Amino acid sequence: MSQATTHAANSPHLEPGEGEAGTVRAHHDHHELGFLRKWIFSVDHKVIGMQFLFSGLVFLALGGLMAMAIRYQLAWPWRPMPGLAWMFPATGGAISPEFYTMLFTMHGTIMIFFVMIPLLTGAFGNFLIPLMIGAPDMAFPKLNMFGYWAMVPAFFFILLGFFVEGGHAAGGWTSYPPLSTIESAAPGSLTGQTCWLLGLTWVGVSSMMGAVNYVTTIVKMRAPGLTMMRLPLTIWGLLITSLLQLFALPVLTAAGILQLLDRTLNTGFFTPTNLQVNNITPDSFLYGADAVGAAAGGQPLLWQHLFWFYSHPAVYILVLPAMGFTSDILAVHARKPIFGYKPMVYSMSAIAGLGFIVWGHHMFTSGMNPALGMTFMVSTVMIALPSAIKVFNWLGTLWGGRIHLRTPMLFACAFVSMFIIGGLSGIWMAATPVDIYIHDTYIVVAHFHYVVFAGSLFAIFAAAYHWFPKMFGRVMNETVGKVHFVGSFIFTNMTFYMMHQVGVAGLMRRTADPYAYDVYQHLQPINEFITISAFCMFAWQIFFVVNFFHSMFWGKRVGRNPWNAASLEWDAPSPPGHGNFDRQLEVYRGAYEFSSPDVAEDFIPQTRKL
Amino acid sequence: MRYFFTLMLLLVPILGVWTFVEADRWQLWFPQNVSSFGGEIDGLFNLILYMVGFTFIVTELALAWFVFKFSANRPGKAVFTHGSHKLEMIWTAIPAVALLFIAFSQMETWAKVKFESNFPKGGKYTKERPIAELWASQFDWRVCYPGDDGAIGTADDLERSYEFVVPVNTDIVFHLRSRDVIHSFFVPEFRLKQDALPGHTIPVWFRAEKEGIYDLVCAELCGWGHYKMSGRMTVVSQAEFDKRMADIKAEWFSNGKEQGQ
């Protein structure tokens, strides 16, 4: 990282640019903004990105703590948690079954909607899009600000839920009715579920504003010469993700509103006729009790279709940007052009397209027509194809490279390694007869933690280490970063790998005390092993937290381009000032011209004219 | 450093395969199978296991090897290439064929287990004349046998909670129903899972080939007591089954119930 330019922090503002559409204009707005305008009500995409980043990290810690409690219960059911008696006076610190259902519901909800989506698109999407396409800011800076501010009611409702009567939502992050709609079905369905729905609706509003902005910005504001096929894959990932959001989110929002109406106005969209909820145990089951449900005539499966119509594409929303980051980081640190750039773009598009016709694979055993299950199986199995193509191209990118094993590169390689596992286990579950057995077992839990945790979250770590210099003008400490990587990698695998075998043994997810069943009793020791690994993995993140905040203020200062990368963001000062670039940009090539024989250096920036 | 990180990446396929090989010995593998179609499902699982296992080993080894071999310590520049059309064709076509093969190899078993048109016909129990209705509710299972007239919904129906008794080596069809929220019928030893949907009657079939007592597990989150919503699947000989039915009948009608109530 020696060749970097020597500019420290903000370089002085240069002459204003020409100002034609899509070009970069250095800003000539010298007055200092007050604290509120600068950090709270900011319209600067970089600051908004930071807002998403920091709130995402706070929720990551919260969701992580909940995971620890879940693991504690699975290893040592009903045993009081040491030191937590003050929090649960009724049980002396032990987790109650009601609390357990709430824990995994909110763990999933927070991790998906308040951590991964905001971090990938909100934080990195915001920060990187204008910089990587050579634009001074987003197309709609105000809308961008509102995008973050729509998260504030989301935070409010999702946190409020913890304090309402009955506790927070407890119907799983999937919130299947009638469990989630009938108040007497679960304590969390009293008021918590309403908070959950309102919270999610606001996340949707925020994502929608973000998506509109990202698509417009990428399509309209690229620097001159930056054709679509010269875009970095990070931008492609974010663009496709935003399109997925635009098309899928309205469905979730509508479904959420229907569920809200069911809950508040008893509309019964999802409530079938003649429900008899809440532990009335009549003498004669068939003739003894009066039906408590009205003649509602609703359909519980309708929710599942609507929910998964959004939430399957959403799982790709959780991974496509991460695939983009990984591609960029691999190329930069291996000093190699992306192997098969076009196939990479096509396969991401194929994933997105196919992603819309596979939602039924979550419903193979739901009672949906089994003939439909068969067609969903074929589309689901085929979605593994573009995923495989991406893996091969990543390997091709590494092949013949000159690999610098710096921390971001280590995390990016780990992403590839872990995504292979998660992608392959998807094939089992796509196979309908096999899924009859493994649906809702720990194999599913292993699968999505390999793709979302070991995959996407590792890619977020990679991105954090890689773009940290651009964000703060300093690098994170390499040694501490490597220590963070090694422990995270080992403990993550120790935590999640054996869940596959536990799932083959038939262990169900979402059970507070699996050992109530004879078939699962022998699984307690392995669950203890998993729990201890999980605790270690969680504790290990202290290396990241300390490194991140320490380096923010005291890290080694670096110039514009510490990694000798070729894409546009490295042309801007580190950190970039308001308006991002201090000179006119003109793009001549793609973002991956590494090790070209045409020049002496091993990279050609996109902006260099040869 | 390079050696160390390569080793870490290598450990993934090594330990990954090792734990799968040893899993059976650690009792972290399928419970015994006692249903007629369970063997096929296990076979399909293993088929995919070998195919994805092969891919897993090859790709993970390649990753570790590349990280080791193509280190920045090498002299000169990296290879300057933007890809290879031929390779892309190869690694698109081969997985495509393999994946289609996987998809098509599943269809027969799936159809056999779940398609109503393939349900047992001509036997004692059919879709129209099920052995029983199995009712799920928070947080227990109840079985309703048809009684002497063979029809459910009549006054001589017999109800029993917790335990579902069926005869061995017989094609069983039952109706799965839910009184309140969604539950799921899961007997790991049968390799059979089906959600119980409120408002729907879902016919389910299986054939148990070994006598014994198996856990009936609720596999769909149904509320705070989901974890304890257990039932018992009892598979007995035909003679024992007839005797059990007589007992159930005696018990049910002595419980203050009059026939023809």
Ligand code: HEM
């Ligand atoms: C190779 C491609 C993939 C295939 C074939 C695949 C297949 C599947 C299938 C069939 C299920 C349902 C399993 C069941 O409930 O029985 C599932 C669940 C899931 N998948 Fe994937 N998947 C793939 C990639 C991904 C990716 C990339 C992500 C996220 C980044 C992801 C996230 C999830 C999640 C979160 C669930 C669980 C949802 C729930 O029930 O709570 N999958 N996957």
Ligand SMILES: [Cu+2]
């Ligand atoms: Cu899915």
Ligand SMILES: [Cu+2]
């Ligand atoms: Cu249940």
